[in-house]
Amino acid sequence: MTLTQLRYVAKVAECGSITEAARQLYISQPSLSSAVRELEAELGIVIFNRSARGISLTPDGSEFLSYARQILEQTELVEQRYAHARPSKRLFAISSQHYAFVVNAFVRLLESVEADEYEMTLRESRTYEIIEDVAGYRSELGVLYLSSFNEKVLRKLMRENHLSYTPLFDARPHVFVSTSHPLAGAESVTLAQLDAYPYLCYEQGTHNSLYFSEELLPFESHRKTIVLTDRATLFNLLRGVNGYTISSGVLNSDLNGDDIASVPLETxxxxxxxxxxxxxxxxxxxxxRYLEELRSLVASEGYDVLG
Known part of the structure; x- marks a missing residue:
């Protein structure tokens, strides 16, 4: 087993693709595949599941990668201390449901970084993919919500994938609407009052169970539903078709503009x-450092930080 093989495995896990990892490592795909298979044979384990859809870490592979990353991190420290090597890029990745406060904390982190080079990744993703990203080491952190409806199912998935969940804050559900919406100035609204307007929600792909819905109260029926994949489109449709969506109520005018209102939902x-x-x-x-920024931002919005 060599450091080169460990670096190869870490890069393949990061990219989720032998082809892309080989491109970034500047080696041929057959050479990379051969190096990984030789390591698997030496260790007597299968590190990656291989299929027509791509590759993914096996349970043994996930455990091995955790040790490999520790070795690589320590190696970098030794090289920087004694070989006067150039400091490695600052790396960080997070996967999250579509929340403005997550993006805002990410912006604050970038503003605080004093480094000539860095590589940061923010993935606004589907619920199941967030769990996959953190379990597969594609992201260090994943942000999502739990409710009385989805908690049992999501916590089971977390346990199966060796993930821990730390609460940030509790929120009362709100609806986001355009400031020109007829209900924008209401003290609170009910779903019955909203029934005539289009309901906007995020698409969850093949894992479209109600338990993976990003919006609270997924079991409620709606006369008009528009399914979307990104936050920018959702906010444009809030403005364009007098639609609404259900969320935590935390808005950021710098990111979302001043023409979106947050109205408490009666539930x-x-x-x-x-x-x-x-x-x-x-x-x-x-x-x-990102978690520090996130907690600080949550507190500044008037919420009690739980963890």
Missing amino acids: DETMQLGYLTNDRARLSPMAA
């Missing part, structure tokens, strides 16, 4: 926002 349901970490990996200093 007994609550949602808890929190973040996922991988039990088999240590958080990087950059991830820890």
Whole structure:
């Protein structure tokens, strides 16, 4: 087993593709595949599941990668200390449901970074893919919400994937609407009052169970529904078709503009926002700094920070 093989495995896991990893490593795909297979044969485990859809880490592969990353991190420290090597890029990746406060904290992190080079990734993603990203080491953190409806199912998935969930804050559900919407100035609204307007929600792909819905109260029926994949389009349609969506109520005018209103929704349901970490990996200093920014932002919005 060599450091080169460990670097190869880490890059393949990061890219989720042998072809892309080979391109970034500047080696041929057959050479990379051969190196990984030789390592698997030496260790007596299968690190990657291979299929027509791509590759993914096996349970043994996930455990091995956690150890490999620790070795690579320590190697970089030794090289920087004694070989006067150029410091490595600051790396950080997070996957999240579509929340403005997550993006705002990401912006704050970037503003605080004092480095000549860095590579940061923010993935606004589907619920199931967030869990996959953190379990597969593509992201260090994953932000999503739990409710009385989805908690049992999502926590089971977390346990199966060796993930921990840390609560950030509890929120009462709100609806986002355009400031020109007839209900924008209401003290609160009911779903019955909203029934005539288009309901906007995020598409969840093949894992489209109600338990993976990004919006609270997924079991409620709506006369008009528009399914979307990105936050910019959703906010444009809030303005364009007098639509509405259900969320935590945390808005940011710098990111969303001044023409979106947040109105409390009358319901007994609550949602808890929190973040996922991988039990088999240590958080990087950059991830820890991001969490500091996230907690600070949540507190500045008037919420009690839970963890």
